[in-house]
Amino acid sequence: MAKTSWFVLCICIIFALYVYVYLEIGIFINLLMSSNNIHERWRNTDQVALGNKSCHTPSQKKDNTKKQKDSALMEYLKMEERTSKLKTQNAKQPRNCKPETNFIFNKPYKTGGSTVGALLYRYGLKHNLIAALPAEPTSSVIQPINGSEVLTLKYPCINKFPVYNYISNHIRDYNYTLFKQFIPKAKFITMARLPFRQMESLFYWKYLHISLGLQNFSNPFETFLTNINYRKNVDRFVKSFLNQLGHNEIKDLEKRLLAYDKEYDLVMITEYMEESLLLLKQLMCWTFDDIVYYSQKLSGRKPQHITSKMEEVLINKLGNDIRFYEYFNKTLWHKIHNYNGDFKNDLKIFRSKQTRITGSCSVKKYNDETCDLLRMDVPMYRRLIREVQFNTFCGNKTTEF
Ligand SMILES: *[C@@H]1O[C@H](CO)[C@@H](O)[C@H](O)[C@H]1NC(C)=O
Ligand SMILES: *[C@@H]1O[C@H](CO)[C@@H](O)[C@H](O)[C@H]1NC(C)=O
Ligand SMILES: *[C@@H]1O[C@H](CO)[C@@H](O)[C@H](O)[C@H]1NC(C)=O
Ligand SMILES: *[C@@H]1O[C@H](CO)[C@@H](O)[C@H](O)[C@H]1NC(C)=O
Ligand SMILES: *[C@@H]1O[C@H](CO)[C@@H](O)[C@H](O)[C@H]1NC(C)=O
Ligand SMILES: *[C@@H]1O[C@H](CO)[C@@H](O)[C@H](O)[C@H]1NC(C)=O
Numbered sequence: 001m002a003k004t005s006w007f008v009l010c011i012c013i014i015f016a017l018y019v020y021v022y023l024e025i026g027i028f029i030n031l032l033m034s035s036n037n038i039h040e041r042w043r044n045t046d047q048v049a050l051g052n053k054s055c056h057t058p059s060q061k062k063d064n065t066k067k068q069k070d071s072a073l074m075e076y077l078k079m080e081e082r083t084s085k086l087k088t089q090n091a092k093q094p095r096n097c098k099p100e101t102n103f104i105f106n107k108p109y110k111t112g113g114s115t116v117g118a119l120l121y122r123y124g125l126k127h128n129l130i131a132a133l134p135a136e137p138t139s140s141v142i143q144p145i146n147g148s149e150v151l152t153l154k155y156p157c158i159n160k161f162p163v164y165n166y167i168s169n170h171i172r173d174y175n176y177t178l179f180k181q182f183i184p185k186a187k188f189i190t191m192a193r194l195p196f197r198q199m200e201s202l203f204y205w206k207y208l209h210i211s212l213g214l215q216n217f218s219n220p221f222e223t224f225l226t227n228i229n230y231r232k233n234v235d236r237f238v239k240s241f242l243n244q245l246g247h248n249e250i251k252d253l254e255k256r257l258l259a260y261d262k263e264y265d266l267v268m269i270t271e272y273m274e275e276s277l278l279l280l281k282q283l284m285c286w287t288f289d290d291i292v293y294y295s296q297k298l299s300g301r302k303p304q305h306i307t308s309k310m311e312e313v314l315i316n317k318l319g320n321d322i323r324f325y326e327y328f329n330k331t332l333w334h335k336i337h338n339y340n341g342d343f344k345n346d347l348k349i350f351r352s353k354q355t356r357i358t359g360s361c362s363v364k365k366y367n368d369e370t371c372d373l374l375r376m377d378v379p380m381y382r383r384l385i386r387e388v389q390f391n392t393f394c395g396n397k398t399t400e401f
Contacts, residue, residue, distance in 0.1 A: 121381035129165035193270035
């Protein structure tokens, strides 16, 4: 009699355990299989207002399910990451340099900086580097205050944040001296694009063709620049981009160029993206996989012809930018010339890797970590990393999931 009841009890416990495990796995599989892709998941996550979160309650009560899902996904990504990191370690790549972990990417507007920005965040996430993020969760800009302190996201549970590894953001009021102190030993990286194209891109990005009612012209940007009616708008709109690199007033451009050249370890050129990425790889001692990219924010517009009349207007206003571009296009090719290795061959390897990975990701469904990470854009990364860092510094998540 006693034996039987023990037996029944055992069966019950085993059954309960089975149901529990089944449910857990079910949630996990459901998470993986759900038609939501990772983009939507992160997009749908409510803004995490870390500023008001208590350390002891890392997850807010409301919207708990969604948050749990997100944390679960994050755990999953981390787990996968550990495995693949192990794999790369075992792959034993012969390297005679140590990968750089500290960098500052001063991400300029309308240069394709988002593509590089996302790639850098991906590297940071994969290698558990600590990102300095904008102070406001909704902001995309990092900014010093009073020229003396870099304002970044604070976590409530630590008074003094540990040393940051990197920034991959727009930076307002950029000040080299200050940022050099902010992240010691950082490699400084920025980007330049043909100023005419950069301006064209800004024009459409700001929807000026719509607000000025130019959308029915065959080349709205041309009409804007060359039609006398818009002269005032042009005067207001077309301004040098160089203030993004600090120094609103550039008195002696040639001297400033030499200074930029010293300050920046690499100025990438949008028109030579892949070449630039190879130089980035060399500078940072990273791998080909690290620099595989996904073109972000493609507008879908075909670049239109820049007529000589347009050039005339633009040269007049973007003279400094053009000189800056030419200067750093030259240094780029100088670096390519001095590349340590067979540049052409490395470019071939990189391009085939790039084609293979983006090709396979274009057909692959979501929920493939490599592709999911590849497709994430900068705002998604910021949101994810904000949360990862919160969990790293402010609490253990063992009770969740
Ligand atoms: C933080 O909480 C205070 C009061 O509880 C509120 O006034 C403030 O708007 C909150 N800040 C954020 C960023 O949510
Ligand atoms: C920044 O400057 C303002 C006004 O000049 C001052 O009130 C404020 O205390 C300064 N903040 C810091 C952090 O120095
Ligand atoms: C840049 O930062 C340094 C170091 O904090 C400071 O001494 C300098 O005044 C700043 N320059 C500007 C233009 O704000
Ligand atoms: C552009 O063309 C469409 C259709 O041809 C017309 O409906 C619209 O009013 C035009 N817009 C302007 C700003 O002229
Ligand atoms: C950049 O520099 C290279 C090498 O000097 C030159 O061939 C190329 O035309 C330049 N590109 C642009 C867009 O000016
Ligand atoms: C989280 O847990 C690990 C071990 O379980 C511990 O080493 C670490 O200090 C904990 N972190 C925090 C922030 O409590």
